[in-house]
Each structure stands twice: as structure tokens, then as C-alpha cells.
Amino acid sequence: MPDRIFNFSAGPGTLPMEVLEQAARDVVNFNGKGIGLIEMSHRSKEFMAVAEEAEALVRELLQVPDNFKVLFLQGGASTQFAMVPMNLLGPGKKAAYLNTGTWSNKAIKEAKFFGSVQVAYSSEESVFNHVPSSEDYQVDDDTEYLYYVSNNTIYGTQFHELPKTDKMLICDMSSDIMSRPVDFSKFGLIFAGAQKNMGPAGCAVVIIREDLLDRTPENVPTMFRYKTHADTGSMFNTPPCFSIHVIGLVLKWLKKLGGIPAIEKINRDKAALLYNAIDGTDFYRGHALKSSRSLMNITFNLPTPELEAKFIAEATAKGFDGLKGHRSVGGCRASIYNAFPREGVEKLVAFMREFEKNN
Ligand SMILES: *Cc1c(COP(=O)(O)O)cnc(C)c1O
Secondary structure (H helix, E strand, O other), rough: OOOEOOOOOOOOOOOHHHHHHHHHHHHHHHOOOOOHHHOOOOOOOOHHHHHHHHHHHHHHOOOOOOOOOEEEEHHHHHHHHHHHHHOOOOOOOOEEEEEOHHHHHHHHHHHOOOOOOEEHHHHHHHOOOOOOOHHOOOOOOOOEEEEEEEEOOOOOOEEOOOOOOOEEEEEEOOOOOOOOOOHHHHHEEEEEEEOOOOOOOEEEEEEEEEEHOOOEEEEEOOOOOOOHHHHHHOOOOOHHHHHHHHHHHHHHHHHHHHHOOOOOHHHHHHHHEEEHHOOOOOOOOOOOOOOHEEEEHHHHHOHHHHHHHHHHHHHHOEEEOEEEEOOOOEEEEEEOOOOHHHHHHHHHHHHHHHHHHHO
16 A cells, blocks of 8 residues: 555544455445445445444443443534533533543533533643543532543543542543443443544444433433434434444454454554653653553654644655644644554654654
8 A cells, every 4th residue: 555654643543444445345335235335225234234233343342231322423522522411411410520631621611501510620721731640639529420531632641540439430532442441330421433543533432321311301302312312223313324334344453453452552562662752862752741641642842843843844745644733732743543553653753763863
């Protein structure tokens, strides 16, 4: 694949080549049916099998317990910022949030439409360069849940242990789902936009504990009720067929690779290559505090904004795409999701050494 470059994009992120090739074939002609997957009834035997397999793979890879429903919903991760409180809060109800970056900030804003919010912790003052440990905050007693973002895509921070609380956890895992195991006994609901570690944008995977389906207030519209989708196998209306199919292909690829335990090791190893390169010199400086570093998004700065611009321009010319940091932090960001090849990390590290020498 000589025309492929290394894609460090934070999202949508890089996908496995074999998945892209298969998906491209399936768009034109699915399973020899003579019509493409995206032209086919979502109630057809063929598509029902696609949806069932995608769900089965989510369940198998993440070891989802039987009392949780797996839903494929539209509107990306951001719709979940509102759907979570719309279904789980209501007048007089309260939830706790950990504010560790842009995505939690947006979720807090939505929650306030449906109940009251305790922001139990915020790392905003330090440009979100860390996530808290459980000793750093206190969750109010009268809260329904504690919400957090497991991996802060923009700032390059990640929770390495679960928040310790007796409240049910709700988590936005958009940028690190399928990179490590999930202890579902602590969670009421997790969700993730597909476009970082699982597939195309627009689809969110929601995994919700069954007993929560009946908490939704009466006046919540049909499409925004989790129960609507849980009762219909995510087929209340036409689901995001193509996204669900690609998610299935990505998860099949992940299973073949050895599943979560295998990818977790690979990811640790890839991230260590980059963090070692950053720590080995004063030229590069990591944005995230060491204890909060993300294995998915590596954020770093160079001595000056001018050098950062030069670094990104030269890197882009060499086939390293998507390294510019988010505008809210500046600097550089290398997103190395599950499907990002180790070879690309090795080559970037070599380029970083060379750039430092020349500058
Ligand atoms: C990308 C991202 C989102 C937003 O996803 P959309 O599908 O664009 O709404 C939300 N949360 C996190 C952690 C993300 O990385």
C-alpha cells in the first residue's frame, strides 16, 4: 500500500487496511448478493446477521455481562451528553461530574438541562494536564451517578484507575474503548463514538445496565429513550447500517489479533516508544503529567510555536499526517489508536530525533 501515509488523526482515526478494503468491496456487492450493504434493507436476513455479529463481538471482546444491553445509536458521542441525563436525571435529581477537558465540559452543560450538577473536580486551571485521583474529590451523597471521560482526547490524559466511589459510574470511553478491559460491576452505562477505535463517525455504542431502562421520565421523546432502542435491538428506525458493519469488521480484526489483552500490550509498547523519545530530551515536552498520560493521544510541545509549525510541516511532507495539536492546547498530538501501526510510531520517533538534531 505505497499510497497510504501514517494517519495520526485524533478522530476519525486510522482503521486497519484489511477492514477498509473489505468495507469498500461490501459497499458495492455484499456477500455476493449483487447489491451493496448500504442499499440493503436493515430488516433483511443479511443485515440482521451483520448487526447480531457486531453486537456479539462487542459482548465477547469487552465481556459484557448479560444484564447489560448493547445499543448502536446515531448522533455520535455528543448526543449521549444529553441522552444520559435526559434518561437518568429529572427535576430534583443530581449527578456528579469530573471535569477533565472539553468533552466533559460539554457533557456538564447538557446535564444542567435535566437536573443539577456537582462538578466534583476540575483540572481546567492547569489546562487539563491531569486527571484526579480518588483522594482529590468528594462526591455528594445525593447524586445519581458519577460521570467521567476515561481518555481526554484533546489533552492526552487518561484515567489509569477507576474513580473510587459507591455511586454508579457513567463513562465516555469514545477514545479508548476496546483498548483495555472494563469492569462492568462499577458501571451503569458506558458509551463511545465509533470513530476513534471502532469504525466510522456518527454511530455511538452504548452499553447500559438493564435496570436503568425504566428510570426515564415520561416526557422524554421516543427516539431519546434508551428503552426504545433496547427493546428493538437498535432497530426502532433505520440504524446506521454501514457504521455497524464496519464496527463488526474492526472487532473481527481485533479478535483475530488476540482481543483486548493483546491490543493492550501493543498499545503500551507503542506509547512507551513515544514517551521515551519525549522524556529523553528537553527539546520535546509532554503536556500531560506523567501519572495521567494517555496511551492513545500523546500531546507534546517543542521549544517555540515556530518550531512546532516547522515540525508539523516537515512531518506532513514526510507522510505523517494529523500531528497538529487541538487549538485549545496547541503544540503537537500523535493519536495512536488500536489500528495505528507500530511501524508508524518507530518512524515518527526517528523523525523527531532527526528534527531535534537539525534544529
Ligand atoms: C471525539 C470525542 C467525542 C465526540 O464525538 P462525536 O461523535 O463527534 O460527538 C466525545 N467524547 C470524546 C472523549 C471524544 O474523543
